[in-house]
Amino acid sequence: MTEQVIYPVQPGQKTKLNNAQYQAMYAESLRDPEGFWQQQAQRIEWKKPFSKVKDVSFAKEDLHIRWFEDGELNVTESCLDRHLDKHGDDVAIIWEPDDESQVARRITYRELSKEVNQLANGLRDLGVKKGDVVTIYMPMVPEASMAMLACARIGAIHSVVFGGFSPEALAGRIEDGNCHYVITANEGVRAGKIVPLKENVDAAINLCKSDQVKKVVVLNHTGNACTMEVGRDEDYRQLVDKQDSECQAEVMNAEDPLFILYTSGSTGKPKGVLHTCGGYLVYASMTHEYIFDYERGDVYWCAADVGWITGHSYIVYGPFANGATVVMYEGVPTHPDCGRVARIVDKHQINILYIAPTAIRALMSDGDEPVEGASLESLRLLGTVGEPINPEAWRWYYRTFGRSQCPIVDTWWQTETGAALITPLPGATDLKPGSATRPFFGIEPALVDEKGNELSGATSGNLIIKDSWPGQMRTVFGDHQRFIDTYFSTFEGTYFTGDGAKRDEDGYFWITGRVDDVLNVSGHRMGTAEIESALVAHEAVSEAAVVGFPHDVKGQGIYVYVTLNHDVQASPAIRNDLINWVRKEIGPIASPDIIQWAPGLPKTRSGKIMRRILRKIATDEYDQLGDISTLADPSVVESLIQEHQALT
Numbered sequence: 002m003t004e005q006v007i008y009p010v011q012p013g014q015k016t017k018l019n020n021a022q023y024q025a026m027y028a029e030s031l032r033d034p035e036g037f038w039q040q041q042a043q044r045i046e047w048k049k050p051f052s053k054v055k056d057v058s059f060a061k062e063d064l065h066i067r068w069f070e071d072g073e074l075n076v077t078e079s080c081l082d083r084h085l086d087k088h089g090d091d092v093a094i095i096w097e098p099d100d101e102s103q104v105a106r107r108i109t110y111r112e113l114s115k116e117v118n119q120l121a122n123g124l125r126d127l128g129v130k131k132g133d134v135v136t137i138y139m140p141m142v143p144e145a146s147m148a149m150l151a152c153a154r155i156g157a158i159h160s161v162v163f164g165g166f167s168p169e170a171l172a173g174r175i176e177d178g179n180c181h182y183v184i185t186a187n188e189g190v191r192a193g194k195i196v197p198l199k200e201n202v203d204a205a206i207n208l209c210k211s212d213q214v215k216k217v218v219v220l221n222h223t224g225n226a227c228t229m230e231v232g233r234d235e236d237y238r239q240l241v242d243k244q245d246s247e248c249q250a251e252v253m254n255a256e257d258p259l260f261i262l263y264t265s266g267s268t269g270k271p272k273g274v275l276h277t278c279g280g281y282l283v284y285a286s287m288t289h290e291y292i293f294d295y296e297r298g299d300v301y302w303c304a305a306d307v308g309w310i311t312g313h314s315y316i317v318y319g320p321f322a323n324g325a326t327v328v329m330y331e332g333v334p335t336h337p338d339c340g341r342v343a344r345i346v347d348k349h350q351i352n353i354l355y356i357a358p359t360a361i362r363a364l365m366s367d368g369d370e371p372v373e374g375a376s377l378e379s380l381r382l383l384g385t386v387g388e389p390i391n392p393e394a395w396r397w398y399y400r401t402f403g404r405s406q407c408p409i410v411d412t413w414w415q416t417e418t419g420a421a422l423i424t425p426l427p428g429a430t431d432l433k434p435g436s437a438t439r440p441f442f443g444i445e446p447a448l449v450d451e452k453g454n455e456l457s458g459a460t461s462g463n464l465i466i467k468d469s470w471p472g473q474m475r476t477v478f479g480d481h482q483r484f485i486d487t488y489f490s491t492f493e494g495t496y497f498t499g500d501g502a503k504r505d506e507d508g509y510f511w512i513t514g515r516v517d518d519v520l521n522v523s524g525h526r527m528g529t530a531e532i533e534s535a536l537v538a539h540e541a542v543s544e545a546a547v548v549g550f551p552h553d554v555k556g557q558g559i560y561v562y563v564t565l566n567h568d569v570q571a572s573p574a575i576r577n578d579l580i581n582w583v584r585k586e587i588g589p590i591a592s593p594d595i596i597q598w599a600p601g602l603p604k605t606r607s608g609k610i611m612r613r614i615l616r617k618i619a620t621d622e623y624d625q626l627g628d629i630s631t632l633a634d635p636s637v638v639e640s641l642i643q644e645h646q647a648l649t
């Protein structure tokens with residue numbers, strides 16, 4: 002993390018802003034936030050202009066966050082309608098199928114708008130109304146983006162659930178959102194394998210209350226048949242094709258909900274992060290334009306899944322608000338081989354490539370093979386997101402995909418922040434591999450110690466944000482107190498990110514990772530408590546404790562300590578059983594990498610598991626266990642160490 006080599010802005014690089022302009026605009030954004038955002042908010046279409054820019058208090062007794070609160074809009078008018086006159090024939094989505102031999106689809110803004118309007122009318126026909134929650138459980142196909150926009154068109158709140166989640170996880174999200182409508186596909190395809198989405202939806206519905214889900218819209222994506230329940234399930238194509246191609250956009254208040262998106266926290270149950278219409282769109286589109294230096298006509302590929310916030314902000318809302326051409330890829334970066342990403346770049350002449358460090362590390366394990374034979378000359382800018390990037394991976398990405406010419410924007414943000422907060426701007430920011438560099442406009446990050454005292458200069462601490470920005474989440478769906486407790490109670494009067502960070506002499510930020518019990522596995526966020534509660538729900542398990550450990554490709558791996566019930570004998574079979582159990586309860590992304598049997602866990606006398614000790618054992622740092630004398634039974638530590646050494 003102390004890598005200090007600087008990659009200065011290359012001379013002659015033509016971008017929207019240079020360093021001096023960034024500095025001036027950043028200073029202005031903090032000096033006069035109201036004036037700054039008043040002006041920036043004009044980048045989107047308002048049906049009724051707002052008269053008030055900002056009304057925010059981070060004080061936990063009086064927490065409220067409102068932006069542009071009396072303005073009215075419908076986000077789809079900025080993302081679709083306004084492009085039609087002059088840019089209706091511009092390509093909005095280039096869809097690249099999992100199977101390389103299939104033809105790619107190209108969808109213009111006019112076509113996208115038509116289908117979104119039709120689907121929106123179809124949803125209205127099914128009874129969906131403003132304020133209803135619609136769950137979207139889709140593969141990476143254009144219809145996933147269309148479904149999101151169709152919801153937005155009629156003021157329904159979408160709740161996209163990543164297609165890799167299990168029926169159990171899906172059911173939990175449907176119930177938490179009190180959702181009556183689901184949009185899905187018969188099947189998805191990833192790396193040549195079929196994902197039985199509709200089957201999962203049926204299983205999820207069976208786990209829900211009997212009258213929970215009223216309608217399911219099913220896209221037949223693969224051509225294979227699936228079971229359809231008469232009266233409940235509707236064929237997507239039949240529903241859409243009979244609709245009028247114009248749908249009156251619902252008039253939304255700036256602070257009406259746009260979507261919820263579930264994310265893991267440090268306690269068991271995932272939180273429904275709620276974002277609203279006005280501020281979110283202003284912030285998503287502005288960051289997309291400046292961070293990717295987006296110019297009309299650029300072909301831009303964000304290789305995330307729409308099931309994550311990265312997909313929401315940088316595959317759908319940000320780029321569509323900017324009239325961008327977005328590449329959407331159905332499959333995985335290493336399918337059918339490590340050269341696929343580079344081939345996609347050449348095939349669609351991509352100018353901007355935004356992928357996760359975990360994908361970069363997976364490719365890098367094949368040396369330079371992933372780019373051999375590729376031209377990559379269309380690329381002008383690279384980006385990363387989701388986890389800290391190790392300098393070695395950064396340099397590999399820069400040298401291979403970037404041909405040592407393209408800046409890399411390492412964008413730090415969270416589901417909660419809506420869009421990027423700490424990030425380089427190409428042409429303005431000198432780069433340091435591994436550093437997310439400097440704050441975006443209007444963002445005031447700070448580092449505090451355990452007591453909340455703000456630290457100055459080059460130092461490290463807990464990362465907080467001192468004031469609001471338009472794209473900030475507004476509440477936890479259905480649980481406002483949890484919102485206050487999670488983000489505004491640790492360090493009073495500020496937003497606590499849950500991350501630790503270092504700031505260097507140049508004021509650059511280096512995110513060091515979560516300081517709470519949240520893991521980052523391949524850029525996916527996993528609460529240790531969530532995995533633990535899945536494990537203890539298994540009949541053989543008495544207790545479980547989960548910690549992270551460094552993993553070459555995934556960034557962090559999942560290390561599990563399990564205490565079995567007295568009558569259960571440890572065996573490879575039960576180990577496999579537990580792995581499959583977690584996959585079933587949550588999804589494959591939560592698969593434990595290592596399971597260690599633990600006859601006892603290190604607990605304080607009051608019964609609290611000391612994860613700090615378990616973390617040190619998992620990472621072989623036995624000399625840094627700290628004080629273990631407060632444990633109820635200090636001797637468990639020695640036996641855990643022995644078992645760990647035998648295992649690894």
Ligand code: WT7
Pocket residue numbers: 264309310311385386387388389390411412413414415416417437498499500512514515521524525526
């Ligand atoms: C957590 C948020 C950002 C959208 C995708 C993940 C980590 C994210 C970076 C980065 C270092 C990063 C943080 C953060 N993270 N981006 N560029 N460098 N760490 O969103 O699932 O809500 O996860 O991801 O730990 O808190 P998320």
